[in-house]
Amino acid sequence: MKKRFILFILMLFALCDARATHIVGGQLFITQNQDSYYNYNMGLTMYFDALNGNPGAEDQVVTIYVFRKRDNMAIGWLEAPKIERKSVNYANPLCGISTLQTWQITYSTALHLTPTDFDDPQGYYMVWDRCCRNGTITNIQAPGDAGSLFYLEFPPLFKNNANFKNSSPVFPEIKGDYACVNSPFLFNFGGTDADGDSLVYSLITPMQGYSDKSNPSAPGRGSSNYPRLTWINGITVDNMIPGPDPLKVNRSTGMLSVTPGAVGLYVFAVQVDEYRKGVKIGSLTRDFQLKVVDCPKMDPPKLLFKPKGSSTYYNENQIITVKKGDPNCFEVMVTDPTVNQIVAVDGRAVNNSKNYFTVLPAQFTTKVPNDTLKFQICLEECFVTYDNRPIKIELVAQDGSCPFPLYDTLNIYIRRENSGNNPPAVSTSLGSDYVHVSAGAPVTFTVYGKDPDKDNLALSGRGQDFNMTDVGMDFKAVTGTANVEQKFTWVPPCNAKKGDTLAVDFKVEDMRCEGNPMPVARPVYFIVDESPNNPPAVKTSLPIPEITYQIGSASGIVFDVLASDPDTNTIVLTAAGRGFDMKGAGMIFEAKSGVKSVTSPYAWNPECALLEGQPEQTFLIDFVTQDKSCAAATDTTTVKVTIKDNGSAPFPEFPNVITPNGDGKNDCFEFQGLPADNCEDRFKDITIFNRWGKQVYYSELRPNDWCPDKISGGYYYFVVQYTKRSYKGGLTVLK
Known part of the structure; x- marks a missing residue:
């Protein structure tokens, strides 16, 4: 990279000569540190075979190289030290197998990047090239001799005369689970983006790079077409893990799915493309391996429920009615064919935000084959149904099968009568539930909610088959205790047609039971009449x-x-x-x-x-x-x-004698009679001279009068100039 970048990276470059068959997978990352001088973290997350890998191949520092994408020119390199090593976990820890143990190792360093040094419009990429992969991989040729190259593209850091902020996607910790032959398997390989960019996933052949056994940590090279792994016969990118349903990836979520057909250790890679406003700005590759084993056949548990007084088991087309005074608890059974199997039972109310019931006990261990165990479902006071609406309880029984638990689901629909909570009431300030309205004429009234038990209330409104805000109705939801009220206002829009009827349900809900309110609604019908109008x-x-x-x-x-x-x-x-x-x-x-x-x-x-x-x-x-x-x-x-235009008036007759003696008679030379300006001829100036030609008065502004009280008597002459004509005359001053 440019000199300024080099100053902020570690310059100690140490090549590890240890030959290794250890690399399981991983990916590079670059993340922005907001408001920090060391404004970026760059590094690598690598998965290391803890059983078959050479311990000497576990690098303490990795060297990552950066290139300009336009011409593959080397920009620089950095060394990232190891900051963390931890074991990859299993979704079900009891299902771990002795031939599958993996370390997750993270290398990272903080550094300062000057955005204007990274302003090439086509962006940049970083690579880490290392040999060798796990020697027991099934689907590639000479796996122990195959290198591993991780690749990440990132956009310019300075774009359109401004800093361009971006971080690469972040991925959750990989779970080290394995798949079973001929059994469907799901594996979440998706990530999230801190900048809100869209991520698109696709399967690709993993990159091999230029490192080999003789030079396992070769310096990175720039390339637009890195070497890739060589599949064994019959394997392509479309069936990297072959079977009845070969490996696939969901383009939007990154969820991997496969039903493998044979045991083995399979390497694969996913390319993650990053889009902002429909434009691709980055890309990275993620490598990993999936172990497929021949699992013993496991059978799921089975949930059974026989309603009280019934000789047959419950089916999901029934509704169970619990009346006032009936017991609050009922019994459900679970059976599992496996001995010493832990079976956990959980439940939720699907159409309530709170369950208001308990499962007792919630976990069992089978003692004999097809052991049948009983547990209680106990309903709480707030487990109540309104308006004949049953509550759906979803029960899930899950066992400890490997690699993933097997489960059974039972849905029970229960209608339970109210036991003591009085319903609220809703009313309006209108005289009727039918309101005649005219387009453009405002409508206003008040809606009230009241509860006899003084419970908390929520008052709201909803249009029947239309959105209230779409037609300009204003009614904000409000809450309160015992009594609530809210104002409704509406100016019917101009497209409201005569004869139209709009219905709004004003609903008050008793909120005594959070998540299971008791609703009461009252409709108001708005009938549109013809809209009269007088002209302005x-x-x-x-x-x-x-x-x-x-x-x-x-x-x-x-x-x-x-x-x-x-x-x-x-x-x-x-x-x-x-x-x-x-x-x-x-x-x-x-x-x-x-x-x-x-x-x-x-x-x-x-x-x-x-x-x-x-x-x-x-x-x-x-x-x-x-x-x-x-x-x-x-x-x-x-x-x-x-x-x-007012035309050109003639110059007036000017006096030829004035007597400025202060008697108020003929004291001044008057100019009020000068012609008014017009569009063609305008006043320019007036000048008065004495008889020796010395200027004694001058004005470019139209003057009022000239009253010479401080000059001597004698003969004077004057010049009045307009833009197109002038007037000259004489004047005697007598004192």
Whole structure:
């Protein structure tokens, strides 16, 4: 790997020269350590033959090599020390066989990987190559000389300009069970993914790699096509464990299934592909071996139940009725043909979240062949059925057969009468259970639950053959003690048709017995009537819907738009220009909504560019209001606005003498009479000079008056400039 990566791995590289026939299987892993400087763990889980393997081949450190997938270029290597060794367990520990003992050995190291150093879009892969496999394997050629290569692909750690977080799948501890000839066998080989990625499983031929007896720990090589094991004649990837039902894997769960046809030790491999949002981002191989033995034939136990007063055994089409005053316990039998066999009995209530019954005793040991043993099923107070609904008790008797226990199941249906708990009651604030509604018109009422025993209650609602939330009904479940209530609200949707009837069951449950509530329901029927609707109206504050406006006028165009609706519907007020964009033209108007009435102001200061060189332009603006009822109605009013240029007025007659002596008469040179601006000609500036040409006054803003109280009398002249014309004149100041 790149230099920065090398700095954070162990550099001691020790090759083990011990020849070994020890490898049972395993897989590589890479997991992310969130919020840690040493942000990844990389390592190997390996299964080691504890009986036939050479103890000297149990490595203390394994060397894992990393390559870039695009071109198989070596990126680096790391050494992972052994951190754990433990024995592989059996599902039934009493079934262990002397020829099958396996160690699970884990090698792992924490290290720092800089994500930007691993940014190749095609990703990377890591391998561990070691010889040799278990020499007693049945389905491959020269098993003691065959190497074992574990392989794992992982995505770039930096992708789309961001760190890409990912960990390889995690697998539970393998159980070291064996299979029996001609008996179905299931083996869970599936895992989970911390990132929520999807895992897809497929069977593959195990990889052999490049290591051999002479070089059992050869340095890893990059490759797109690693060597694989050579099957014996008649074996392919489709029947790695041959038999009536050869080895298969469930693509979604990783569950292995097989009915083997002959004894032996069979190696196999599963490829686990990792997908995120439908895109494959990683892959790894898992190797393992399954031992098949010739097991003695075992027979399962048998459950028997003879109801009280019956001369025949119970069948699952019957319902047992337990009345008030009847005994709470009844007797069930179990028989098993094997002597000294431990038989355990367990049970559950299938349609209750709590059992409310006991099995006494729950475990037996047979003394003679076909020994028949008796046990009691005792019902508790809360084992009660309501509305004639029986409770299904599922009893399971399981023995100690190897490699997996054999079992028998008996389902007993029991209807037991209530003994003392009074039912709750449900009611509403409505005068009737039938409610007439109209599309768009709100419906509101209260639902009540009450219990005479003051037990805990749960109140809920459910539509008959429909989902309440799908049609907009709002009724949240609520709990309480003795009394509960909740508000129901609904605005029938616009697609509710006249004559439709929707039924909602409001249910209150007595929760005295957790997991077995006593329910009481009351239906309310909603009958949809025709939906009446009066149209809304829209108007403006203008006396007439026409405006003529000269550009440059100080006030601009301002008026209000008012919308109203005689019903209580929500209305929306909008505006649109006919053939033009209102906002682009500089018009200001905000769409609004409300109930009953809405007001929104309109404002516009037209600019000359809107004339497009013409003396005048006309704009039509449609103001529209629409109600939001199911029978939607609209109204429109149109305002016509004509804008004009005000034309060029002549310059006024300016005075030629002023007397600024403070008497209030003719003290100032007045400019209020200057022509107003228009689109073609606008005020630019005004300048006043004395008789020697010195500037005594200047303004680029349209002035009010010039009152020269601090200058001497004499002759002055002035220049008024517009963009297209100017005016020059003289002025005598007398003091």
